[in-house]
Amino acid sequence: MDQANITRTNHVMWTMGTDFKYQYAHTWYKQMDKFIHYVNQDGRVNALYSTPSIYTDAKYATNESWPLKTDDFFPYADIVNAYWTGYFTSRPALKGYVRKMSGYYLAARQLEFFKGRSKASPNTDSLADALSLAQHHDAVSGTSKQHVANDYAKRLAIGYVEAEEVVGESLSCIAESASKGGCKGPTNKFQQCLLLNISYCPPSEVDLSKGKSLVVVVYNSLGWKREDVIRIPVINENVAVKDAGGKEIESQLLPLLNDSVGIRDYYSKAYLGMASNVTPKYWLAFTASLPPLGFNTYIISSSSSTASRAASTSSQVYDTKVSQNDTVEIGPGNLKLIYSGKGQLTQYINSRSLVKESVEQSYSYYAGDDGSKDKQASGAYIFRPNGTYSINAEGQDVFTVLRGPLLDEVHQRISSWIYQITRVYKGKEHAEVEFTVGPIPIEDGIGKEVVTKITTTVKNNKKFYTDSSGRDFIERVRDYRKDWELQVNQPIAGNYYPINLGLYMQDNSSEFSILVDRSVGGIKYC
Known part of the structure; x- marks a missing residue:
């Protein structure tokens, strides 16, 4: 009643x-x-x-x-200090895995259709089932118990193995039918590299100096043309990349740094059960041009040192210990990032759009409240910070720059457990940031919510915009809800929003946007 x-x-x-x-x-x-x-x-x-x-x-x-309601109910709290904003960031690795497998599944389904589906052959059903389970509100949200999260990941891995076979057979069939006028059972077998995130790809880590060639097939599952830089680990220095017509294309070698090698050795051993007997020396980068819902083939082979230098340029390594008082300009194209000699990002410049703005980035963490006062602790669901603490760079050798004709990379050791790579591509007007966080130290008994803070000069008057399930953007205003009078009990947790696609803020002259590769949480400080 x-x-x-x-x-x-x-x-x-x-x-x-x-x-x-x-x-x-x-x-x-x-x-x-x-x-x-x-x-x-x-x-x-x-x-x-x-x-x-x-x-x-x-x-x-x-x-x-x-009545028409155009906003949502975020951030949600059911009692005073219990804001349900913790799950925006819980188990980010699982969130990333689910999204990556979701994209892979869509591509696999396309290729499965092109080749023809057979119930007697490998299919994509197992991966579809695993992904549907992963949509549960205690799965991709990261709020399940650890052994349950492990089970979700295991199911995704099992589904991937079967879908991988579908993709390999389909690509072989399509590639061969283009020349033979039909697919009657492919003879070539394509291999894929799911562990490129740890620099591990056995098919590309072969010795090409003895006349061998590596065939790379790149597939575009989107309905529009794409040009992207492909990166694979290789062991040879003198290599050349040619397209399907035999034309040599520009490429770049980036040395595989010790931090990446350490991650590769540790996790590849965990994955294989034994240590890898080959360690690549370089990343080979080249630009792939792909038609809509189509593929292109590239041939990688050995080359004389002279020819290799013309097509594949080794990246220049810049060690900031030499000149810490200078500024360093990053970016081979229109976009430039300016760093201080100590590795601090200071400026963003786009020569095409004439944008020149100050920008800084840093890391910090929120200490999790243990709930000793009122039994409401910070956890997988609930975000309740108890203080903010900066994470400062440790040591002097924390800033390495790799330069080349296709992209520049900035490698930074933020702390013993945070490593960041920033990439600026010649043909793109956005910076790509890749960070490795963990294992997060908890020896002090304090839970930590790690965040990266980006500071700009955009004057947005407390307003910013976050996506609504990737379909639209909703205006957010700090400490304000238009449908009711807000009482702010948790000024940090009560202003965090889910970011599935991205967030942006703007003023009368400029806009600053961040896009994400998995669901995270975001806040506008002031």
Whole structure:
């Protein structure tokens, strides 16, 4: 009756159940049957089993006018210090894995269709099932227990293995049918590299000095033309890249630095169960041009040192220990990032759009509240910070620059457990930031929410915009909700929003945007 008094029309949805209740469904429904029976005997309320569609139809039939709500309910809190903004960042590795496998699944489904689906052959069903399970609100949100999170990842890995076979066979079939007039069983077998994020790709780590060539097939699953820089680890220095027509294309070698080698050795051993017997020396980068829903083939082979230097330029290594008082300009194209000699980002310049703005980046962490005062601790669901602490760069040798014709890279050792690579490409007008965080030290017994803080000169008057499930952008204003008067109890947690696609802020002259490769949390400080 209380809910009916604040609900339009005389139709009220009263939801039943909660987590784990239907493990004993027969008992639950037996009690609901009794509940409905006795409520209806009372006569004031007519209770019945219903569905969302039946409820909506009943509401629509009343011909009532309804208010329009264009915003959402974020950030949500059910009690004073319990803002449900912790899960925006919980288990970021799993979030990234789910998104990567989702994109891979869509590409695999396309290729499966091109080749022709067969129930007797490997298919994409296992990966589809694993991805659907991963959409559960305790899966991709990162709020499950650790052994459950491990199970989600395991299912995704099993699904990937089968889908990988589908992709390999389909690409072989398509590549061969283009020259033979039909696919009658491919003879070539393509291999894929899921672990490129740790610089591990056995198919590309072969010795090309003895006349061998490496064939790289790059597929574009999008409906428009793309040009992207492809990066694969190689062991040879004198290599050349040619397109399918035999024309040599510009490429670049970037040395594989010790930090990357350390990660590769550790995780490849964990993945294989034994140490890898080959360690690549370089990343080979080249630009791939791809048609919509199509592929291109590239041939990598050995080359004489003279020819190799013309096509593949080794990146220049810049060590800031030499001149810490100078500024360093990064970027071979229109976009330039300016760093101080100590490795601090200071400026963003775009010579095409004539943008020149100050920008800084730093790392810090929020200490998690242990709940000792009121039993409300920070956790997988709840974000409750208890102080903000800066993470400063350790030591002097923290800034290395790799230069080349296609891209420049800035490598920074932020701390013993944070490593960052910033890339600026010749043909792109945005900077790409890749960071490795962890294992986060917890020997002090304090949980830590690690954040990166970017400071600009954009005057946005507390306003910023975050995406709504990647489909639209919603205006956010610090410490303000337009539908009700907000009482701010947690000024940090109460202003964090989910970022699935990106966030931006703007003033009368410029806009600053950040796009993400997995769901994270974002806040505008001032």
